[in-house]
Amino acid sequence: MVRLAKIAFRKLCMKFSPLVQELITALKYLPGVGAKSAQRMAFQLLERNRVGGKKLADVLHQAMEHVQHCQQCRNFTEQNICDICASSKRQDRGQLCVVESPADVIAIEQTGEFQGVYFILMGHLSPLDGIGPEDLKLEVLETQLATQQYSELILATNPTVEGEATAHYVAELARKYQVNISRIAHGVPVGGELEYVDGNTLSHAFSGRKNYQ
Amino acid sequence: MQELEQNAFLLHARPYKEHQIIAEFITEQQGKVSAITYTGNSVKSSKKALLQPFIPLKVAFKGQRSLKTITLLEATAKSWHLTGNYLFSGFYLNELQNKLLDELLPMPNIFQQYQQSLTQLAEQQPIEPILRNFERHLLDELGYSIDFSLAFACSTPNCHYVPEQGLVVEQLNLRLPRYSVEHLQAIAQNELADEHVLQTYKRLMREVFHHLLDGKPLNSRKLFIKRD
Numbered sequence: 001m002v003r004l005a006k007i008a009f010r011k012l013c014m015k016f017s018p019l020v021q022e023l024i025t026a027l028k029y030l031p032g033v034g035a036k037s038a039q040r041m042a043f044q045l046l047e048r049n050r051v052g053g054k055k056l057a058d059v060l061h062q063a064m065e066h067v068q069h070c071q072q073c074r075n076f077t078e079q080n081i082c083d084i085c086a087s088s089k090r091q092d093r094g095q096l097c098v099v100e101s102p103a104d105v106i107a108i109e110q111t112g113e114f115q116g117v118y119f120i121l122m123g124h125l126s127p128l129d130g131i132g133p134e135d136l137k138l139e140v141l142e143t144q145l146a147t148q149q150y151s152e153l154i155l156a157t158n159p160t161v162e163g164e165a166t167a168h169y170v171a172e173l174a175r176k177y178q179v180n181i182s183r184i185a186h187g188v189p190v191g192g193e194l195e196y197v198d199g200n201t202l203s204h205a206f207s208g209r210k211n212y213q
Numbered sequence: 214m215q216e217l218e219q220n221a222f223l224l225h226a227r228p229y230k231e232h233q234i235i236a237e238f239i240t241e242q243q244g245k246v247s248a249i250t251y252t253g254n255s256v257k258s259s260k261k262a263l264l265q266p267f268i269p270l271k272v273a274f275k276g277q278r279s280l281k282t283i284t285l286l287e288a289t290a291k292s293w294h295l296t297g298n299y300l301f302s303g304f305y306l307n308e309l310q311n312k313l314l315d316e317l318l319p320m321p322n323i324f325q326q327y328q329q330s331l332t333q334l335a336e337q338q339p340i341e342p343i344l345r346n347f348e349r350h351l352l353d354e355l356g357y358s359i360d361f362s363l364a365f366a367c368s369t370p371n372c373h374y375v376p377e378q379g380l381v382v383e384q385l386n387l388r389l390p391r392y393s394v395e396h397l398q399a400i401a402q403n404e405l406a407d408e409h410v411l412q413t414y415k416r417l418m419r420e421v422f423h424h425l426l427d428g429k430p431l432n433s434r435k436l437f438i439k440r441d
Contacts, residue, residue, distance in 0.1 A: 032231050127304050127433035128225040128311055134435075161265050165304065168297050169436060198262040200292050 020046070072144060074120045074137060075102050090117050094151035096144065096179075098170055100124050100158055108156065116154075119144060124157060124166040136166070138173060145177040152180045159186045159204070216273040216284055217242065222327065224307045226264045235280070236264055237311055238272060241324045245314040248274050250283040260286060267303055267331060268292040279316055293335040302340050304433040306330060306347055312426060313355060326350040341415065342405045348418045357425065359417075361401035364394050372397060374417060376424040392417055 016024065020042060027038035045053035069075070070082035077083070084090055084105075095116025099105055105118050121136045145153075153174050157163035171181050186204035188197050197205075221240040229235045232253050238246045252260045263270065269290045274281035295303045306327060314320065330347045334340070352358055360379050363372060369383040371391035383391060396413035405411055422431070 125436065127431075127436065128308050129227065130432050132432050132435040161267065161300070164296075165300050165436070168300065172297075196259070198259040199288055200262055200265070200268065203291055 072140075073118045074122060074140060075105060075118065085117055087117075090115060091148070093117075094149065095154060096148075096150045096152070097154040097156050098141070098167075099156045100163065100166070104156065114154075116152075121157070121166065121170075124160075124162045125169055126162045133169060138170070141170070142173060145174055145179065150177075150179050152182060155181065155183045159201075216275055218271055218273045218285060219243065220289065220324070221246075221270045221272045222324075222331075223264055223266050223268065223270065224311045225266070234261075234264055236283070238270070239310055239314070239320075239324055239327060240272065241321060242319055243274075244318040244320045244323075245310065245316050246274060246281055247279060247316060248272075248281040248283045250286070263288055265292065266307055267295060269328075293331050295331075295334055298340060298437065299334045299337060301433060301436040302334055302344055303331065304436070305344065305431065308431055308433045309348070309351060309422070312429070312431075313351065320354050323351060323354050341411045345405065345411070345414050345418060348422070352421065355425075357421070359421065361397055364397035364401060367394060370394055374420050376421075390416060390420060 023042045023046075024035070024038045027033055027041050028035065030038075033041070045056070063078075066078040067076050068078070070077045070085055071080050072085040073082060075082050075084070079086075093116040095114070096119055097108065097114055097116060098119045098121065099108065100121050100123060102120055105120060108114050108118075119141050121138075123131055123136060125131060125133065125136065144150075153171075155167040155170060157166045157170075167183055171183075174181055185208050186201065187208065188194065188201065188205050194202065219240050219242045221238040224237040224239055224245070226234050226236040229249065232251055233249055234252050235247065235249050238248065240246050250260060250264070252264070263286050268288050269292075271285065271287050271289050272283060273285035275284050276282050293303075310323070310327070314323070326347055330343050333343045349359075359374075363380045363382070367382045371383040371393055372380045373383060373387055373389040373391065375381050375389070380392075380397070392413055393409075396407075396410045397417075399405070399407065399410045400414050400417070405414065
């Protein structure tokens, strides 16, 4: 059934001119965008927003050409060193926070709680997916730890089993650099109700409880 | 038809499309099962918290094809808290099963052995004997049991392992890894206290699994390298 629908859709697509068809195919590279959405996007740009479309094309081209990984933290940046790593105020704090993805950096930055620098692994150790230590560029992190004097290494990987394994591996790696290693707490979300929190989170919250001041 | 509710453990989960997850389970009655579920993106979705390895689960599936749909997913007990190398060992057990077990082929013994191994890992018992024991059970269930009787009958000090033949008497012109007969006897009798016996056992199992996996690497082993 699905196959028939796909064939029918492909036949329909054949009616577009080659360039329009190419645009639709290219838009499908975006996550969560299927054939129909791509088609809608293409028509929207062609019909109603040529200026926006040109700007998108230009920015996309610029970004793809120039954005690279920061040499220190591996975040995306068009410079060699990103703004966070370049800030001497932040470097002087002596705190390094290890996260899995650039989106995690944004989330932590929004809290305003952390004033140090980051290291982004761009993933987590997942042996069953074939992602091993060498894929996370941990040698860059080791160079960082060896060359800069950090007082604290904060492990902010996700609270999944893979995230935990990654945290452990990074901690083992960092132990020889005489740095305090901490792990972010796991617990009950603010505004959540204990009744609806799953058992594992709750048991983490209990085992990681703090003295009440 | 009443769906079968059974005990299971998650072996591996991977995201599929935007809000779905494809997961592989080892179940008590159906063996390895692949199933898909919708998780949503909400913080309140507790499914993601349950779709983690090492949690004793109660699951039910529907569907006629090999990729089932999960209809029931709940934890029956607290997850095993594995840390460090015990956690990596857990991954190793998962990877072995994920790569070697056929789907929907009931393997109740493997399930029991896996559960027992996880308990032992959580109690932080010595890792090597737990892993070797599991590997041996897995070989038995897959029909690749190693016959150790040669180790008691042969007169040479060493044996070789040849795929599809098992242990063979040492031949000097064969450039194959050698396994001490004395060690093999200890392995056959499950006497795993000696460090050297464990080393031989490990080498033997590595060779056996290397052939079973057609030379494909086991990635969870890489996590241990730093310590070795």
